Amino acid sequence: MSTTATKNAATFARGIHPGEHKQWASDAAIEVLPTPAALHIALLQHTGAPCVATVKPRDPVALGDVIGEAQGFISAPVHASASGKAAKEAMATLPNGRHVPVIPIKPDPEQPLSGRELYEDHFGGVWPTTGLDQYEPKAIADAARAAGLVGLGGAAFPTHVKLLRNEKKPIDTLVINGCECEPFLTADDRLMTEAPAPIVTGALLALHATGARRAVLGIEDNKPRAIASLRAAAAGTPLQIQPLETKYPQGSEKQLIDALTGRKVPLGGLPLDVGVVVINVTTAAALARAVLRGKPLTHRIVTVTGGGIAQPRNVLAPIGASFTDLIAFCGGLLPEAARVIAGGPMMGFAVGDLAAPVTKGTSGITVMTRADLAAADETSCVRCGRCVDACPMNLLPTRLALAARAGRADLLDRYHIMACMECGSCAWSCPARLPLVQLVRVGKLQLRAAQSK
Amino acid sequence: MSDGGPTAAERFINGILPENPVYRQLLGMCPTLAVTAALQPALTMAGATAFVLICANLMISLIRGLLKPHLRILVFTLTIATFVTIADRFLAAYMWSMSKTLGPYVPLIIVNCIIISRCEICASKQSVRVALADAVGMSLGFMVALASIAAVRELLGTGRIFGLQVLPESWPGWGIMILPPGAFLTLGLLLGLVEGIGMWRAARRRRREREEGKAWTPSVA
Amino acid sequence: MARTPAEVLPTAPQQAGSPPQAPAAPALEVGPSPHLGTSATTATIMRDVLIGLTPVMVMSVWFFGWAAIVQVGLCVLTCLGVEAALTAARGRSLTIMDGSAAITGVILGLSLPWSSPWYVAVIGAAVAIGLGKWVFGGLGFNIFNPAMVGRAFVMLSFAAALGASAFVDPDALGVLSQATPLAAAKEAAGAGLPSLTALLAGAHNGSLGETSILAALLGGAWLIWRRAAVWQIPAAVLAGAAAMALACRLAGFTSLTVPEQLFSGALVFGAFFIATDPVTSPITPRGRWIFGVGIGVFVVMIRVFSSYPGGVMFAVLIMNAAVPVINRWTIPQPLGWRPKPQEAKA
Amino acid sequence: MLTPITVTLAATTLGSIAVGMGWVLGWANRTFHVEVDPKVDAILAALPGANCGGCGYVGCSDYAEAVARGEAPISLCPPGGAGTAAALASIMGVEVGETLPYRAVIHCSATLQQRLKRTAYRGEPTCAAANLVAGVQGCTYGCLGLGDCMRACDYDAIEVVDGLARIDYRKCIGCKACAKACPRNIISMVPFKADRIMIVGCSNKDFGPVVKEVCSIGCIGCKACTKATDLFTMKDNLPVLDYDRYDPAAVNMQPAIDKCPMESLVYVGKPSRQDLAAVAAEDLPNRVEADFKTTVDDTEWRG
Amino acid sequence: MKPTRTDFIRQAWLVIMLALLYGAALAGVQLGLTGRIDENRKNETYSVIPTLVPGALQSATLPLDFTSPDGQDWRAYQAFDEAGSHRGWVIASSGQGFAGRIDLLVGLTADRQTITGIYILEQVETPGLGDYITRDYFRERFAGKPVEPPLAIVKREPRADNEVQALSGATVSSESVAQQVNRAVLAIRGYEVPPTPDPGQFPTLPAPAPVQSDSRSGDDV
Amino acid sequence: MDTIGSLILIFISAALINNFVLHYFVGICPFLGVSRRIDTAFGMGCAVTFVIAIAATLSWIFTYFILRPGAPLPGWVWTQLGGDPAVTINLSVLSYIVYIFVIASSVQFVEMYVRRFFPPLYKSFGVFLPLITTNCAILFACLLIMQNLADPKALWGLHQALALAVGGGVGFTIAIVLMAGIREELDLADVPRPLRGAGVALVVAGILAMAFMGFTGMDKGIETAFSSLLK
Numbered sequence A: 001m002s003t004t005a006t007k008n009a010a011t012f013a014r015g016i017h018p019g020e021h022k023q024w025a026s027d028a029a030i031e032v033l034p035t036p037a038a039l040h041i042a043l044l045q046h047t048g049a050p051c052v053a054t055v056k057p058r059d060p061v062a063l064g065d066v067i068g069e070a071q072g073f074i075s076a077p078v079h080a081s082a083s084g085k086a087a088k089e090a091m092a093t094l095p096n097g098r099h100v101p102v103i104p105i106k107p108d109p110e111q112p113l114s115g116r117e118l119y120e121d122h123f124g125g126v127w128p129t130t131g132l133d134q135y136e137p138k139a140i141a142d143a144a145r146a147a148g149l150v151g152l153g154g155a156a157f158p159t160h161v162k163l164l165r166n167e168k169k170p171i172d173t174l175v176i177n178g179c180e181c182e183p184f185l186t187a188d189d190r191l192m193t194e195a196p197a198p199i200v201t202g203a204l205l206a207l208h209a210t211g212a213r214r215a216v217l218g219i220e221d222n223k224p225r226a227i228a229s230l231r232a233a234a235a236g237t238p239l240q241i242q243p244l245e246t247k248y249p250q251g252s253e254k255q256l257i258d259a260l261t262g263r264k265v266p267l268g269g270l271p272l273d274v275g276v277v278v279i280n281v282t283t284a285a286a287l288a289r290a291v292l293r294g295k296p297l298t299h300r301i302v303t304v305t306g307g308g309i310a311q312p313r314n315v316l317a318p319i320g321a322s323f324t325d326l327i328a329f330c331g332g333l334l335p336e337a338a339r340v341i342a343g344g345p346m347m348g349f350a351v352g353d354l355a356a357p358v359t360k361g362t363s364g365i366t367v368m369t370r371a372d373l374a375a376a377d378e379t380s381c382v383r384c385g386r387c388v389d390a391c392p393m394n395l396l397p398t399r400l401a402l403a404a405r406a407g408r409a410d411l412l413d414r415y416h417i418m419a420c421m422e423c424g425s426c427a428w429s430c431p432a433r434l435p436l437v438q439l440v441r442v443g444k445l446q447l448r449a450a451q452s453k
Numbered sequence B: 001m002s003d004g005g006p007t008a009a010e011r012f013i014n015g016i017l018p019e020n021p022v023y024r025q026l027l028g029m030c031p032t033l034a035v036t037a038a039l040q041p042a043l044t045m046a047g048a049t050a051f052v053l054i055c056a057n058l059m060i061s062l063i064r065g066l067l068k069p070h071l072r073i074l075v076f077t078l079t080i081a082t083f084v085t086i087a088d089r090f091l092a093a094y095m096w097s098m099s100k101t102l103g104p105y106v107p108l109i110i111v112n113c114i115i116i117s118r119c120e121i122c123a124s125k126q127s128v129r130v131a132l133a134d135a136v137g138m139s140l141g142f143m144v145a146l147a148s149i150a151a152v153r154e155l156l157g158t159g160r161i162f163g164l165q166v167l168p169e170s171w172p173g174w175g176i177m178i179l180p181p182g183a184f185l186t187l188g189l190l191l192g193l194v195e196g197i198g199m200w201r202a203a204r205r206r207r208r209e210r211e212e213g214k215a216w217t218p219s220v221a
Numbered sequence C: 001m002a003r004t005p006a007e008v009l010p011t012a013p014q015q016a017g018s019p020p021q022a023p024a025a026p027a028l029e030v031g032p033s034p035h036l037g038t039s040a041t042t043a044t045i046m047r048d049v050l051i052g053l054t055p056v057m058v059m060s061v062w063f064f065g066w067a068a069i070v071q072v073g074l075c076v077l078t079c080l081g082v083e084a085a086l087t088a089a090r091g092r093s094l095t096i097m098d099g100s101a102a103i104t105g106v107i108l109g110l111s112l113p114w115s116s117p118w119y120v121a122v123i124g125a126a127v128a129i130g131l132g133k134w135v136f137g138g139l140g141f142n143i144f145n146p147a148m149v150g151r152a153f154v155m156l157s158f159a160a161a162l163g164a165s166a167f168v169d170p171d172a173l174g175v176l177s178q179a180t181p182l183a184a185a186k187e188a189a190g191a192g193l194p195s196l197t198a199l200l201a202g203a204h205n206g207s208l209g210e211t212s213i214l215a216a217l218l219g220g221a222w223l224i225w226r227r228a229a230v231w232q233i234p235a236a237v238l239a240g241a242a243a244m245a246l247a248c249r250l251a252g253f254t255s256l257t258v259p260e261q262l263f264s265g266a267l268v269f270g271a272f273f274i275a276t277d278p279v280t281s282p283i284t285p286r287g288r289w290i291f292g293v294g295i296g297v298f299v300v301m302i303r304v305f306s307s308y309p310g311g312v313m314f315a316v317l318i319m320n321a322a323v324p325v326i327n328r329w330t331i332p333q334p335l336g337w338r339p340k341p342q343e344a345k346a
Numbered sequence D: 001m002l003t004p005i006t007v008t009l010a011a012t013t014l015g016s017i018a019v020g021m022g023w024v025l026g027w028a029n030r031t032f033h034v035e036v037d038p039k040v041d042a043i044l045a046a047l048p049g050a051n052c053g054g055c056g057y058v059g060c061s062d063y064a065e066a067v068a069r070g071e072a073p074i075s076l077c078p079p080g081g082a083g084t085a086a087a088l089a090s091i092m093g094v095e096v097g098e099t100l101p102y103r104a105v106i107h108c109s110a111t112l113q114q115r116l117k118r119t120a121y122r123g124e125p126t127c128a129a130a131n132l133v134a135g136v137q138g139c140t141y142g143c144l145g146l147g148d149c150m151r152a153c154d155y156d157a158i159e160v161v162d163g164l165a166r167i168d169y170r171k172c173i174g175c176k177a178c179a180k181a182c183p184r185n186i187i188s189m190v191p192f193k194a195d196r197i198m199i200v201g202c203s204n205k206d207f208g209p210v211v212k213e214v215c216s217i218g219c220i221g222c223k224a225c226t227k228a229t230d231l232f233t234m235k236d237n238l239p240v241l242d243y244d245r246y247d248p249a250a251v252n253m254q255p256a257i258d259k260c261p262m263e264s265l266v267y268v269g270k271p272s273r274q275d276l277a278a279v280a281a282e283d284l285p286n287r288v289e290a291d292f293k294t295t296v297d298d299t300e301w302r303g
Numbered sequence E: 001m002k003p004t005r006t007d008f009i010r011q012a013w014l015v016i017m018l019a020l021l022y023g024a025a026l027a028g029v030q031l032g033l034t035g036r037i038d039e040n041r042k043n044e045t046y047s048v049i050p051t052l053v054p055g056a057l058q059s060a061t062l063p064l065d066f067t068s069p070d071g072q073d074w075r076a077y078q079a080f081d082e083a084g085s086h087r088g089w090v091i092a093s094s095g096q097g098f099a100g101r102i103d104l105l106v107g108l109t110a111d112r113q114t115i116t117g118i119y120i121l122e123q124v125e126t127p128g129l130g131d132y133i134t135r136d137y138f139r140e141r142f143a144g145k146p147v148e149p150p151l152a153i154v155k156r157e158p159r160a161d162n163e164v165q166a167l168s169g170a171t172v173s174s175e176s177v178a179q180q181v182n183r184a185v186l187a188i189r190g191y192e193v194p195p196t197p198d199p200g201q202f203p204t205l206p207a208p209a210p211v212q213s214d215s216r217s218g219d220d221v
Numbered sequence F: 001m002d003t004i005g006s007l008i009l010i011f012i013s014a015a016l017i018n019n020f021v022l023h024y025f026v027g028i029c030p031f032l033g034v035s036r037r038i039d040t041a042f043g044m045g046c047a048v049t050f051v052i053a054i055a056a057t058l059s060w061i062f063t064y065f066i067l068r069p070g071a072p073l074p075g076w077v078w079t080q081l082g083g084d085p086a087v088t089i090n091l092s093v094l095s096y097i098v099y100i101f102v103i104a105s106s107v108q109f110v111e112m113y114v115r116r117f118f119p120p121l122y123k124s125f126g127v128f129l130p131l132i133t134t135n136c137a138i139l140f141a142c143l144l145i146m147q148n149l150a151d152p153k154a155l156w157g158l159h160q161a162l163a164l165a166v167g168g169g170v171g172f173t174i175a176i177v178l179m180a181g182i183r184e185e186l187d188l189a190d191v192p193r194p195l196r197g198a199g200v201a202l203v204v205a206g207i208l209a210m211a212f213m214g215f216t217g218m219d220k221g222i223e224t225a226f227s228s229l230l231k
């Protein structure tokens, strides 16, 4: 992959250059996963309240049927990602550690959509860039909600909440996040390259829904093909394509907003507080599909990549397929595979049990070899300050880690632990191999426990 | 004793090691650090402290019936200050050079927490006999502590003990031991040593108990 | 150029609907994110520092010959031995290979005069590791720079062996027969100070490592380039010293010019190799500046006003003590930090 | 000849300073009086009043207030020693109330080998940290075996053996420190009415088939025990033992144990005769008691 | 529970009684010991004088205070022998050394042409280095030196009459001592000698001094 | 040297060169006991500085007018009683007892006053006051002042006494705040068990004392430097 580092590209302060590792799958066009033998659709796939199952065991379900009803405002329904028969509710441990109920579905051998048709249904066809004012802003948000749309960039926050207008906090800038700064992952890159049209349409819909005056798509300058294809697709629309320096975590919304607008999202606040909404490119595409075609979120693109997988690919997979299905589709694990990660290597979760299902938030499966993993053992922190120089939030990770080890909630608060977004820049830079992010997570729990007392 | 507290013998023993004022209670650190550059001033200081401690304990124990809780600390302080002045003047009269060496640290005995805490804990509550035993025990404990620190400092600093050459003449005196930092370092390391020995012995006792499979004490209170 | 999906369809047989075969499972492991890390380790950083120290070591051998090798060698061996013994006593895994104890030994050795007797090196090194490092829990926890703790201990203990006259060998020819520049400056206001070029090249008497400023600058540049040391601290030390030197010069307290102050004694060596010890310097960006300027100011203050000719060691120790407080004062404000809501919450 | 005058002068000087100062203080005490918690006063009176700072608080009254607020242990005063601690205990004791012999029990009894779907874990070797990494082991409820409870215990009463924390009831004093430390919340405090009591040694709330996938001895929620004795009730697929009614001396639990298809009902406390015999024969029983020693092998967990 | 005034008086009687008692006791101690203490203090200087001025009698010493032209106050002692003949001078001098103030005495012959010796009264120089200025071998380096030209410290064997070899490694302290000697010599040489007193008055020393430098010696009560 | 200069010298000397804690070893108890948190240590330092200043003022007054040999007040009483004016009265034997008495009462007075009228100030600072009564740093300052009053050549004025007192207090504050910072740091460190707490704190104090030895002779240096400046 060629990297055209544009000098003076806009960016944020600090951050790291962990190496891109995108070569594994950046040239692999999106392929469709054959319908697996079984799907396990988790009832909690988003940030917020869990869903309640609406199907009973042995009920037949069709592709796109609601099988879990959203509870509350910050929540999103889940849909069947294949036609088939539901089974008795079970439990599964998601890669992020959540132990949640799942609805198993046994897909029918004959599916209404599969293979190329499914791909075309998602990304093909015509995506208008004009006349989108016909949709009511409220209707766009409602469609997003009905489609079970959540952020596909990582946090899985229900998208309709972001799109709803808030009188007190007007939005003036819509940011479309096409950075994909995680090493290894290429799903967004492939989508932007292969199918920029739905992204542009989705962005324009979101622009209309939020009432923003400006729409910017931020993209790291290591994806020249995607930039070219987006520029072509967005020509003549208000959507502006803005290349950014390739630096981790360029895609983190606070850093992205800083890079694009210079605004600083307040601690504990939302982009909303500075008049910005950020949505991911895949989310935008899914929004277009939900509004224009009325299709719910049943599939997502998952990058299966890394040195430990036989054939790295970008796969359009039904939600609920197991990691095993995807790995098998990509030729299986190589003997040197050492760790399977849901997501990318910087923020993803290691998976212990490959039966875990793909959820709306699963952007990739990275299979790392022993050589990729940090080799050395932990030594004492020598306060070299590399973590401090790396932290995009301007925190003191080493102090946070030491305070968490000592269980000192007062210090954790003094060092602003809650501002940490767990991006992992610090731990990546640490020559002593301290598990800084893990300790920060422990520390956050300690601080919450101390404060609730 | 009818007054319920520890007996005279217990008080005496406690003062020397189990409740050693310096190593265990960390009291009276100032003189401990200041006068231990050599053994002779250290022991003189210990003697002066012992004199004050014993006299004050006796005096307080004698008048313990008359003490009002509110004013007790005041009475202690007055008494101690008086005896300290007496000790100070006697030193100046009969051991002039030592009195100059010790300088202001003799009057500082007044605020040495060891004495006031013994008055409070023992003398103001227990009989003269116990108070005496307590004072003597504590004084011995203080003396042991000062002597041990001073011995280390004098030996390493000058190669001498009580001014007599012990180590070979070629010993390069560790000047720092005589200087202020040496006092802190020696006391800190000795404290660690005493603590370490205590821990090591406790661990050994636990191990032994476990090996012997000592009787299982029921968990029910 | 996008390829169509058909072109990259898997060659492995795949029947839709059939249960996928569980891949022959390699032993997987789990762990916290991030799963990637830099290639730098503590040991590589320490190795870089040792490499950075070589120009200085070479120059000291050039000037002082065997004495330098023996002095540094004794210090390093003792440091490694004591470190090994103490880690073993605490039942910890052996850490001597990480190179930090070796650095302590080298820096201690380089800060001694060529003439000091063997026990100075041995006691200094033992104290450096024992009192300077082990007492606090070993690598990464020490408050004070171990090498400077060791040097202070021996300097205060064996003042005669480290005093100005220890440097001078009246029978020798060349630099060894002269007083060290700072001692000379102290005794006779400015007289007998070598020329600036001599100071830079190192053609004068002094502790093993402090003679050649150029060698120290060369090694320092390497450290900064390798990011083994942060650049702010040496910059701040030199800036602070220069400012203080200028002030003292203008007030007439000293006859030394600013460049003479900067290039004499251990200031440059200390700025690059001693003040930068990460363990004992502040972690916050602003704190590093305060720390460095503090060292620079104290060095010149001690040189000009106190009874000692040099002040690097004392200045470093004093500022080491202030590091926790500096860190505490200079906690950076996180991105998006605003005072109002914070206070409201508190 | 002048001696009496000097003595008088000295005595009167001192006396008048004493009276003067005393009067000022008495006046101040009246004028500036501030009401304080009587308990603080009581504690203050029981403290030596040396104000030496040895307790780590700023003087006796600060320490007294901290004790009265219940924030400080009663044993911190070095000059006061044990006597003062006892006095403070009696002042504060009114608050503490009567103590039942509550002891900590761990609701998991699966050893490393019995917990399935385990993966090598590389990370911070504490339970709190490992609990945040999914996939360390199949069971998301059970003991992680990294010993946070052990480190929290000031009385050295917990050991981790075969990856499972066990409590030595000779040492446990029921301080709850372990229960607060356990990130999986599987330690509870139960009344120890006898040397040996029964506990439910499992915390997995999932249905039987799910449990079977992750543990070879875990409770499958079959309700057999509730049928054997009415001391058990089911909650969240787990039996709950009613400790108010359970009298270890009187009730024979053997029927329930026999009924249980898994190994979820376990005795803790003093080892039984069989257990001791088993130890003697160096044949560790499956149902492990709290006081068999070996040490945890950290290396295996670090991967 | 507000305390009242009468409370205070009732409670305080013990304190007041003790204050009176202690005050009286202390005054007694003072009376008993002051003489001795003053003697000690005085002897500190006086006992040295015979060693600095050969043949002088400790009791036959006349303290003199004078001010040199540069405004500095000086104390000197005129030393006499048994026969009452003037044997020499002793001047007290002080100044900064390496670590702190050095107080010393300089002895001179009666004609004020030759230094007879020096004696260090107080110093806080580094132990094992600067504090060797108190050693005899260093002090002896000053004996017999002429007063003109001023003394100079050198780091090698002295070659001229006025050169004094420094202590090795302690040039600063040595230099300080030499400077003080020079200053004292200069002062006393510029001092106009008062008429030699009548030898008969010596046994009643100390002489009535215009200003008593010794602090607590004024109490004759 | 002019007066201001001599005051500055007294101050610097007490604060840095002959630091009360690190050179004279006074006030070790609070230095070890109340140095666990920076804020508390700072409060303690301020309180000590304040109390030393008060105690120094009062003890200077008592010493100057009553206790020193030849003090005016007892002399006046003496002559009123018909005594011989040539005789100097010396009550210095009472010094220690009067100092401790004065310190204790004034501290208690201030404490009650602050507590009654400035509760917030009391919370942050007044709580330290009782602890200070039995702190040797205060008595030590009084004793130093007494020494300098006993010598008629020096006969310190109140301003000099205060310079010493405040210098000593500031020096104490510097030492205890540095110590507290270090100990907060050591809370997070892996200190060998037997040394935890007082042991390592004393070692730190030792190294601090070594560091402060760098100021040796600075009083002389500053004096020379400034006198040359004035010339």
Ligand SMILES: Cc1cc2nc3c(=O)[nH]c(=O)nc-3n(C[C@H](O)[C@H](O)[C@H](O)COP(=O)(O)O)c2cc1C
Binding pocket: A150, A151, A152, A153, A154, A155, A156, A157, A177, A178, A179, A180, A181, A182, A249, A250, A251, A252, A253, A254, A278, A279, A280, A281, A283, A284, A347, A421, A422, A423
């Ligand atoms: C460290 C970090 C890195 C992130 N990187 C990306 C990224 O590369 N691409 C992306 O779309 N979102 C990324 N996100 C998530 C964004 O912050 C943000 O949640 C998302 O773009 C919002 O869009 P969505 O709700 O549609 O997912 C990242 C978040 C964090 C904390």
Ligand SMILES: Cc1cc2nc3c(=O)[nH]c(=O)nc-3n(C[C@H](O)[C@H](O)[C@H](O)COP(=O)(O)O)c2cc1C
Binding pocket: C110, C111, C112, C162, C163, C164, C165, C180, C181, C182, C183, C206, C207, C208, C209, C210, C265, C266, C269, C270, C274, C308, C309, C310, C311, C312, C313, C314, C315
């Ligand atoms: C790293 C280093 C630190 C030093 N620190 C000091 C110091 O703090 N004080 C000092 O007097 N000399 C110090 N020195 C030594 C002096 O720079 C130099 O050797 C001095 O001129 C010798 O004079 P002296 O030994 O009489 O003090 C240091 C030397 C080095 C290499």
Ligand SMILES: Cc1cc2nc3c(=O)[nH]c(=O)nc-3n(C[C@H](O)[C@H](O)[C@H](O)COP(=O)(O)O)c2cc1C
Binding pocket: C155, C156, C157, C159, C162, C163, C164, C165, C166, C183, C307, C308, C309, E098, E099, E125, E126, E127, E129, E130, E131, E155, E166, E167, E168, E169, E170, E171, E172, E173, E174
């Ligand atoms: C710890 C230490 C203490 C010293 N103490 C003294 C001292 O008390 N008196 C002194 O003259 N020099 C002392 N010096 C030496 C001075 O720094 C200076 O080097 C010396 O006076 C120069 O004299 P020299 O040329 O004879 O060595 C000491 C040096 C050190 C390192």
Ligand SMILES: Cc1cc2nc3c(=O)[nH]c(=O)nc-3n(C[C@H](O)[C@H](O)[C@H](O)CO)c2cc1C
Binding pocket: A382, C045, C046, C049, C100, C101, C103, C104, C105, C107, C133, C138, C139, C140, C141, C142, C144, C145, C146, C147, C148, C223, C228, C229, C273, C274, C275, C276, C277, C278, C279, C280
């Ligand atoms: C840039 C750099 C400078 C260092 N300087 C010193 C030093 O001056 N003295 C020393 O003992 N160790 C030094 N070390 C080694 C190591 O950090 C030191 O021994 C730790 O203080 C031990 O915990 C240095 C290390 C680095 C990376």
Ligand code: SF4
Binding pocket: A380, A381, A382, A383, A384, A385, A386, A387, A388, A397, A398, A426, A429, A430, A431, A432, A433, A434, A436
């Ligand atoms: S990067 Fe690692 S070693 Fe460096 S300061 Fe941060 S935690 Fe410590």
Ligand code: SF4
Binding pocket: A390, A391, A392, A393, A394, A395, A396, A397, A419, A420, A421, A422, A423, A424, A425, A426, A427, A436, A437, A440
């Ligand atoms: S502290 Fe948090 S925000 Fe900062 S680098 Fe580490 S993980 Fe990222």
Ligand code: SF4
Binding pocket: D107, D108, D109, D110, D115, D139, D140, D141, D142, D143, D201, D202, D203, D204, D211, D214, D215, D216, D217, D218, D219
């Ligand atoms: S199922 Fe029960 S016994 Fe087994 S590991 Fe989980 S909690 Fe423990």
Ligand code: SF4
Binding pocket: D106, D127, D142, D143, D144, D145, D146, D147, D148, D149, D150, D160, D164, D165, D181, D182, D183, D184, D185, D186, D187
């Ligand atoms: S009981 Fe809890 S704290 Fe103890 S080892 Fe098990 S999981 Fe960890």
Ligand code: FES
Binding pocket: B027, B028, B029, B030, B031, B111, B112, B113, F025, F026, F027, F028, F029, F030, F134, F135, F136, F137
């Ligand atoms: S003994 Fe000095 S403050 Fe306690």
